[in-house]
Amino acid sequence: MSRGKRDITLRFLAEPGDVNFGGKVHGGAVMKWIDLAAYACSAAWSGKYCITAYAGGIRFVQPIHVGNLVEVSAKVIYTGRSSMHIAIGVQASDPKELKNRLTTHCIVIMVAVDEDGKPTSVPEWIPETEEDVKLRDSAIKLMNMRKEIGEEMEAHVKYLK
Incomplete structure (x- = not known):
């Protein structure tokens, strides 16, 4: 993969070891796949x-079944100085039919770090299409909402110590 690539899709089959007690793929397994795709995209x-x-x-829209072909797509939708906002979509299908259905989606923020683990700058992503502008604007709006939620959550954190 070349540097500066904005999006990536990981594909694999859901395995029996990914299943929860209800017989569907465990949400934790899906979250791991999301993290892997976010890393690959941001790197x-x-x-x-x-x-x-x-x-x-994170929204779990539909279950994933063992044997499903899973596609985890990741795309840069906003960059800060050292951070990248990555939109993630997870789709699954029966490999005999290949009719993808959305199962999960979310936003992941990744930070580039140097050899000492300190944040380091990333190339700026500049929207080129109307859809890109909408994605960037949505990322900014979500970022502002997270700041407000973070301030509210501080009241709860002191009780967890």
Whole structure:
């Protein structure tokens, strides 16, 4: 994969070891796949090692079944100085039919770090289409909402210590 690539899709089959007690793929397994795709996307964009800073707004829309072909798509939708907002979509299908259905979606924020683990700059992503502008604007709106939620959550954190 070349540096500066904005999007990536990981594909694999859901295995029996991914199943929860209800017989569907465990949400934790899906979250792991999301994190892997976010890392691959952010590393390809920045050309640097990246760490997960935030994963939020995760929506489990439909279950994934063992044997399903799973596609986890990741796309850069906003960049800060060292951070990249990555939109993630998870789709699944019976490999005999290949009729993809959305199962999960969310936003993940990745931060590029240097050899000492300190944040380091990333290339700026500039929207080129009307859809790109909408995605960027949505990422900014969500970022502002997270700041407000973070301030509210501080009241709860002191009780968890």
